[in-house]
Every structure is written in structure tokens, then in C-alpha cells.
Amino acid sequence: MKKKRTIRPRSLTKKLVSFMIPAGVGLIFLAWIVVPIGMAVLWSLVNPDYPWSYPQIFPTNLSTFHWEHVFKYTNILGAIKNSLIVATITTVGCAALALPTAYAIGRRKLIGGETFKIVMLLPMAMPGMAMAIFLGRLFSQWGLANSYIGIALAHILCTLPLMLRILTVSFESVPQDIIDAAANLGAKPWDRFKEVYVPMIVPGLIAGCIFTFIGSMEEFNLSFIIGAPAIQTVPTILYSYLGYNFLRTNASVVTLVMMVPNIIVLMLTEHFIKTEYLGAALGKM
Amino acid sequence: MKKKKFEWGYLLLLPGLGYIGFFVIVSAYIMIAQSFGLYNAITGEVSFTLEGWRNVFTKSFFDALWFTLRTSVLSALISIVITYPLALLMQKTKARKWLLPLIKIPYFVPGLVGSFLIVNLIDYHGLLNEVLLLLKIISEPMRLRNDANGIAVIAIHVWKNVPFMMIIMFSAIEGIRQDVKDCARNLGANSLQVLLHITIPLTVSSALVSVILTFIRTFNDYAISSTAGPMNPLSLSNLMKTTAYSYNDWVTAGCIGVLMTIVTVIFMVLYTVLGKYLQNGGK
Numbered sequence: 116m117k118k119k120r121t122i123r124p125r126s127l128t129k130k131l132v133s134f135m136i137p138a139g140v141g142l143i144f145l146a147w148i149v150v151p152i153g154m155a156v157l158w159s160l161v162n163p164d165y166p167w168s169y170p171q172i173f174p175t176n177l178s179t180f181h182w183e184h185v186f187k188y189t190n191i192l193g194a195i196k197n198s199l200i201v202a203t204i205t206t207v208g209c210a211a212l213a214l215p216t217a218y219a220i221g222r223r224k225l226i227g228g229e230t231f232k233i234v235m236l237l238p239m240a241m242p243g244m245a246m247a248i249f250l251g252r253l254f255s256q257w258g259l260a261n262s263y264i265g266i267a268l269a270h271i272l273c274t275l276p277l278m279l280r281i282l283t284v285s286f287e288s289v290p291q292d293i294i295d296a297a298a299n300l301g302a303k304p305w306d307r308f309k310e311v312y313v314p315m316i317v318p319g320l321i322a323g324c325i326f327t328f329i330g331s332m333e334e335f336n337l338s339f340i341i342g343a344p345a346i347q348t349v350p351t352i353l354y355s356y357l358g359y360n361f362l363r364t365n366a367s368v369v370t371l372v373m374m375v376p377n378i379i380v381l382m383l384t385e386h387f388i389k390t391e392y393l394g395a396a397l398g399k400m
Numbered sequence: 401m402k403k404k405k406f407e408w409g410y411l412l413l414l415p416g417l418g419y420i421g422f423f424v425i426v427s428a429y430i431m432i433a434q435s436f437g438l439y440n441a442i443t444g445e446v447s448f449t450l451e452g453w454r455n456v457f458t459k460s461f462f463d464a465l466w467f468t469l470r471t472s473v474l475s476a477l478i479s480i481v482i483t484y485p486l487a488l489l490m491q492k493t494k495a496r497k498w499l500l501p502l503i504k505i506p507y508f509v510p511g512l513v514g515s516f517l518i519v520n521l522i523d524y525h526g527l528l529n530e531v532l533l534l535l536k537i538i539s540e541p542m543r544l545r546n547d548a549n550g551i552a553v554i555a556i557h558v559w560k561n562v563p564f565m566m567i568i569m570f571s572a573i574e575g576i577r578q579d580v581k582d583c584a585r586n587l588g589a590n591s592l593q594v595l596l597h598i599t600i601p602l603t604v605s606s607a608l609v610s611v612i613l614t615f616i617r618t619f620n621d622y623a624i625s626s627t628a629g630p631m632n633p634l635s636l637s638n639l640m641k642t643t644a645y646s647y648n649d650w651v652t653a654g655c656i657g658v659l660m661t662i663v664t665v666i667f668m669v670l671y672t673v674l675g676k677y678l679q680n681g682g683k
Contacts, residue, residue, distance in 0.1 A: 140490060141499075144503060154520050212415040216412060223408075231413060238420055243637070244640060244641055245637075248640065249434065350623070357628075
């Protein structure tokens with residue numbers, strides 16, 4: 116939309132308001148995001164020989180001691196590897212399972228299509244811990260406990276609803292007239308699929324894969340019940356630092372390590388995908 | 401030919417919905433059977449019993465229920481009270497292009513990370529207490545972590561849920577077509593009237609949807625309340641897990657699971673009904 120030109124000069128209060136709003140919003144953001152993360156960064160860099168305590172505002176001496184300590188003496192690299200393996204299996208499996216179903220719900224005029232959209236939310240209707248405990252019993256009977264496949268199968272279950280929602284919305288939003296036009300111009304079903312569906316589905320698929328990957332990386336309940344103690348993922352390692360033996364410095368390091376991949380992925384999403392998939396998928400039915 | 405096409409479509413439902421259906425039904429079956437003593441993963445010996453249902457309603461259960469309900473209702477309400485005006489303000493600022501990705505960070509970081517970041521701030525020697533001490537507002541640090549009121553738990557959930565709500569609310573507010581607002585302005589409405597009669601009525605159901613989703617997530621949370629919450633009362637998830645693994649009382653744990661699931665299902669039904677209303681009447 117073109118910017119409107121005001122004839123009257125803007126009054127002082129209006130100018131003040133137009134300055135106050137961004138400043139206020141910016142302040143809230145500072146308190147919300149920058150302060151907590153900044154504190155974690157500072158704590159992870161505290162030098163153990165110069166403890167940081169009241170009334171010092173900033174630590175007097177910084178060192179990378181805790182970073183080296185965590186990477187040398189704990190299983191964090193193994194945990195990162197485990198998390199990445201599980202997340203990859205989960206994402207591939209989730210996409211493979213969701214694509215045909217989302218196509219059927221989004222494009223085929225099935226009787227009861229609306230019911231299927233509700234059925235796909237079923238995993239959200241079961242408390243995470245209840246699902247973990249009782250699925251964990253089944254998996255230990257089946258010998259799937261303490262294995263990558265077991266954790267990935269469980270993760271697929273809890274990430275499928277969002278993937279299905281996003282893909283269904285994507286399939287629904289492909290305009291029928293473009294498909295018809297392609298058919299009219301003599302495109303065979305395979306060509307129609309390749310030239311019309313694929314380009315319009317890929318952004319949704321990428322978004323769905325990103326949410327699935329992140330969802331799997333940060334899932335705690337199922338990884339904890341099904342994977343522990345044999346397979347440690349990054350969240351279960353952090354949990355061990357936040358429990359009875361609360362180690363603020365080590366927890367800071369693990370926290371920052373856990374945040375980095377998610378923030379990179381988030382920035383990539385913002386850069387490459389313009390549509391707001393999460394809002395579109397969860398905000399309405 | 402028509403019939404053949406239908407079979408195709410229903411077959412395609414199997415990978416996604418079949419997977420969900422199978423595992424959800426199986427784990428729900430195990431949970432319910434367990435609560436009546438009809439499932440035993442270790443020895444396989446089963447006998448029907450109502451013992452679990454007689455034992456489940458203890459004081460610690462009601463304490464946990466009250467604690468969980470209170471923290472989840474409060475955090476959902478506080479979150480929406482913060483999010484709604486913030487989303488409206490955001491829409492007005494030009495800086496939203498780079499603010500919007502930033503505010504999403506708490507949603508994208510794991511719950512446990514959020515738990516640590518906030519605990520770090522409100523701990524006995526955290527930044528909040530130190531600053532208040534420095535300003536002489538309080539004379540000694542407040543105990544906010546692991547407190548019986550669950551202030552830390554609420555704070556963490558609010559921190560994590562405001563961005564989630566923001567994503568939903570912002571797309572709802574952006575979704576209002578500009579010409580509707582222009583039309584109202586043209587007919588002489590001032591910006592307050594546009595807000596009251598157009599923006600809020602068109603987004604209030606999105607707000608309800610996000611409150612319900614937030615409530616469900618908080619109600620079922622385990623990680624945050626077990627790291628930042630009190631030991632007594634426990635949250636329901638934590639009580640169920642402790643009952644199962646520490647006391648080895650799987651029958652009672654099954655009962656707690658069934659009760660939690662019932663509450664969640666009720667709110668999921670509310671969510672779907674509201675979502676439907678949003679789709680049909682809201683827009």
C-alpha cells in the first residue's frame with residue numbers, strides 16, 4: 116500500500132507516541148530475550164578461581180574453563196550425536212508418513228475429511244508423560260527401549276500432528292485452476308505432480324521438516340523414559356544438571372550448546388520461508 | 401470409476417493416521433488396562449482390581465491437581481494478557497521485521513533451556529533478587545525457585561508461551577484485511593473504535609485457541625515443573641512418574657494417567673470446536 120501523505124504537521128503527542136511504541140516494545144524484548152541469554156553466557160564464562168557473587172555486577176574474571184570441562188569430562192558430544200541421529204530418522208520418517216496422508220486429506224474429497232483433521236490431533240490429546248510411560252512399557256516389551264529406532268518411533272508419533280497440519284494446509288492451498296490448466300495443456304499426471312504440486316508443496320514440507328527436527332531435538336519426556344540410561348540426548352543431559360546436583364556453570368554451557376542449532380534453524384526459516392506456517396497450521400482448523 | 405478413486409484416497413490415509421491411531425490406541429489401552437491391573441509388562445500376570453481407583457484420590461493427588469491446575473490456568477491467562485497488547489503494538493511498529501524472529505526464540509528453545517534461563521534470573525542469588533536488593537526494595541532475597549506457589553514454574557511457562565501465542569495472534573491480526581479497517585475509518589470510526597469493533601472481535605477466537613493450547617501444554621508439562629517446581633506438591637505428570645518408577649505402583653500411575661488424559665481430551669475438544677467456529681464464523 117502506498118504511504119499516505121499527511122498535510123498537517125504531526126503533533127508532539129503523536130510524535131512522542133510513535134517513538135514510545137517501538138522503544139517500549141524494544142525494552143520488553145530486551146528483558147525477554149537478551150537478559151536471560153546474556154546471563155547464561157556470563158555464567159558459562161565465570162572463572163572458578165574468581166567466584167562471581169553479590170555485589171559484583173559482572174564477573175571480575177572470565178575464562179573458558181567450564182566450556183572445556185563440559186566438553187572434556189561429560190558425554191555432551193555423544194549426546195549431540197544421539198540427538199542428531201534421532202532427529203534425522205524422525206524427520207525422514209515423519210515426512211514419509213505424512214505426505215501421502217496430507218495429500219489425501221488436502222486434495223481428495225473424502226467423506227469425513229473434517230473428522231480426519233481431528234483424528235490427526237490425537238497425540239496432542241494424551242499427556243506427554245503418560246504417553247512416554249505407557250508407550251515405554253510396550254517398547255521395553257518389544258525390545259525397542261534404549262534404541263535409536265525406539266526413540267525415533269516415539270518422536271514421530273508426537274511430531275506427526277504438526278507435520279500433517281502444515282502439509283494439509285499446503286496441499287489445500289494449491290489452486291485447482293492451475294492443476295486444471297496444466298491438465299488442459301496436456302500435462303500427464305506425473306508432470307502435473309512434478310510441475311504444479313512439488314513447487315507449491317516444498318516450502319510447506321521444509322517448514323514441516325524444520326519443526327519436526329526441532330521438536331525431536333528438544334523432546335524430553337519420551338527420550339528420557341525410552342532412551343535413558345543407554346541413550347543420552349542433549350535434553351536428558353541438561354535435565355541431569357538441573358536436578359539435585361544443580362551446577363549453574365555447567366548448565367549454562369549445555370543450555371547455550373542446545374540453543375545454537377535451534378536459533379540457526381530459526382533464522383534460516385525466517386530467511387527462506389515467508390509464510391507463517393505455524394500460525395496457519397495451529398490457529399485454525 | 402468413482403468407487404476406485406475413493407479406495408485410493410482412504411488407502412493414503414493409512415501411513416499418517418494409521419500410525420497415529422495404532423500407537424495412541426495401544427498406549428491408551430495399556431494405560432487403562434494398567435489402571436485396572438489388567439496389564440503387566442514384566443511377569444504378564446494380571447488380575448482385575450479396583451485397588452488403584454480406591455487409592456488414587458489421596459491428599460498428594462489433590463494437592464498435585466490443584467497445583468497443576470493453578471499454574472497452568474495462571475500461566476495461560478498471564479501469557480495472553482501480555483501477548484494481546486504486545487501483538488497489537490507490534491503490528492504498529494516498523495521494527496517488527498526483525499523483532500518478530502527475535503521473539504520467537506523462546507518458543508524454539510527447549511523447555512528445559514527456558515527453565516534454566518529463568519531459574520538463573522529468579523534464583524536466590526539471581527539477577528532479580530540482586531537488583532531488588534541493590535535498589536533497597538527488599539531487605540533479603542526472595543525464595544522464588546522451588547516454592548510451593550510455583551512462581552518459578554509460572555514464570556517459565558509465561559516466558560515460553562508468550563512467543564507461541566504471539567505467532568498465532570500475530571498471524572490472526574495480520575490476517576484482517578486492510579480494506580475492512582479502511583472501510584471503518586472511512587465511515588468515521590477512530591482508531592479505538594476500529595480496535596474495539598473490528599480487530600478484537602475478529603481475533604478473540606484466535607486468542608481463545610492459543611489460551612487452550614497453552615493450557616494443555618502447561619497442564620501436561622513434566623520437565624519444567626520437575627526442575628523449577630516444588631517437591632511438595634508435585635505436578636500431576638511428576639506425581640504419575642514418581643508413583644510408577646519410585647514406588648513401583650503402576651496401577652495407581654495408570655489411574656492418574658487416565659484422569660490427566662480426560663482433562664486434556666476435554667480441552668482438546670474445546671480447541672477443535674473453537675477452531676471450527678473460527679473457520680466458519682470468525683472469518
